[in-house]
Amino acid sequence: MNIDRGNLRDFIRGAAILGTGGGGDPYVGRLMLDQELRKGAEITILDPDDIADDIFAVTVFSMGAPTVFVEKIPNGEATITALRKAEEILGRTFDAVLLCEAGGVNATLPLIVGALTGLPVIDADGMGRAFPELQMVTFNVYGVNICPVVTVDDYNNTVVFEARDAQTAEWLARAVCVRMGGICQTAAYPMTGRQIKDTAVRHTLTLALDIGRTVREARERHVDPCQALLDYFGKAREPRYSTLLFEGKVTDVLRETKRGFTVGRVQLEGIEGSSGTLEVTFQNEYLVAKHDGRMVATVPDLICALDRETAEPITTENLKYGNRIKVIGVAAAPVMRTPEALAVFGPQAFRLDDEFKPLEELA
């Protein structure tokens, strides 16, 4: 696969849909990457099925609250500083970078690093969606060491964390992230090609591009792009259960930027075929959706808020009173639903009382 100016909009749209409300504003991500592509940069994308076991790669991403990202824009140069610092600590250079998560910013920042450094980007990530905390990735669930974690701000202040586990690294790094202004550029999870093959969610970039293209093509054919998306998931190479959870109008948004996250809840009142109220709580990403109090979807399954006409993704920092939204649910990849995985990013990992139930069972 390839990402260029021709398919950039499709790619970003798809990445932000997978971001389930988080991972950063796709408008910001698109402008950032487009700026590099305009200069003639080319990005090499590697299929994780084809990489050698002994290559060495690292994830790069913006850590923080997406409400901040739209004012204090992610920084490619600072991200490279983080990556180079990790190389210096490890005494070894990286052969490639990869995504930590999908999302409007966090799927593009690794591509920007690829464009600026010439490093190839591996078509894989640690969740096939977005999550707010550093430990919430398959890399951690299946045994990759998160450390060193390197965070860098716009002034090149650099902080390196060597913690006993990923959750402690998150706990310590989040405090620094807040003091860096609510966003920092980060390198973490240095790993080999073998570890990527064993632990990553594969082909997340390809999936994002397919999703974004599906939406655009439906619009061009004047059919409902949300429905086209549901059809796509059912017929994909690895089919995933997906469903329309609710169609409604935003009647209330409670959103705070605190402890380094964008947290709150959104309420929708039903329109068209939907009746009653849907409430979706979020921490950067949409976590749990409840229809008149009954849970209809929960992490790690994907809850995606889409404009009801265009299917453009609506991220948590962009929710507004009056938005007309279709909320769809998509089953997470099987690797994300194991007991080990649910312990790290099931609802209880977010201190919610709800227990995980697969989307298809809740329907």
Add this chain to the structure above:
Amino acid sequence: MNIDRGNLRDFIRGAAILGTGGGGDPYVGRLMLDQELRKGAEITILDPDDIADDIFAVTVFSMGAPTVFVEKIPNGEATITALRKAEEILGRTFDAVLLCEAGGVNATLPLIVGALTGLPVIDADGMGRAFPELQMVTFNVYGVNICPVVTVDDYNNTVVFEARDAQTAEWLARAVCVRMGGICQTAAYPMTGRQIKDTAVRHTLTLALDIGRTVREARERHVDPCQALLDYFGKAREPRYSTLLFEGKVTDVLRETKRGFTVGRVQLEGIEGSSGTLEVTFQNEYLVAKHDGRMVATVPDLICALDRETAEPITTENLKYGNRIKVIGVAAAPVMRTPEALAVFGPQAFRLDDEFKPLEELA
């Protein structure tokens, strides 16, 4: 000079008097160091006048809120981990350690590191007293780079800061300190012998020992130890103005552990020769003393709270309703009162409205 089990109590008492309410509980510091000395450890103390210009040393200390230090005891091994990490980063081993500040814990922790590693301890520090924030040292005022700052907790979680200045390092490291439980063992300000000679406050260990001995000897002679202390400062090798500011009884203590500090104020009602009320605000250390609203002493001059009978120092975390206290003021060393120094640790550096006036002018 030498510090051993014979003079340990004198030394700690003096260090805590210089700590001006901060720097840690001398009881904790004494037990920690005594434990090492009982095992037969010997500590080599170097006179800063005699060190070679090219030796390489680092300050080690406990960062945090002294209210926490009495429950979550400072940790010699973790301090050594911090020191070794700094060596690894700099690619150079240290020839000695030195104090960052005086105080019941922070004057003993470097000696414990000396006892455990065999590294000599230089008889100097960065203020001849204690201050709450990392940038508040003569090393920083006169151009020594604070970085790398290495903080370590009891689980050996390690965080390394490379910041553009000492104030930024403090801002970032404090957040980690709070998340490490309100205390972390720290190495910072790696520097050469030349830099120590150019920037340090010399002979702080000797001064602490002399002060502590003066108090004990006065008690043995059944004369007022507080008065003996004032006499000592007037007749010392480098005489310092000092005065009894107030004699009173604690009628109110407002003390909170927040943002990684012990902050608040204490009120005393006059007894004996003193009338009216003295209020002393503190952030780990006593900052400003006001007698019936009129400032009588302010940082960086030393404000020391002493038991009115025994002259044992009373630290801010140990203040209690009913304490009978003599509050004395001691002029800071001249190097601490320059305009550059006052910009870093004068009252306005603590966001107080008061302007610095020398103790002797306020009398």
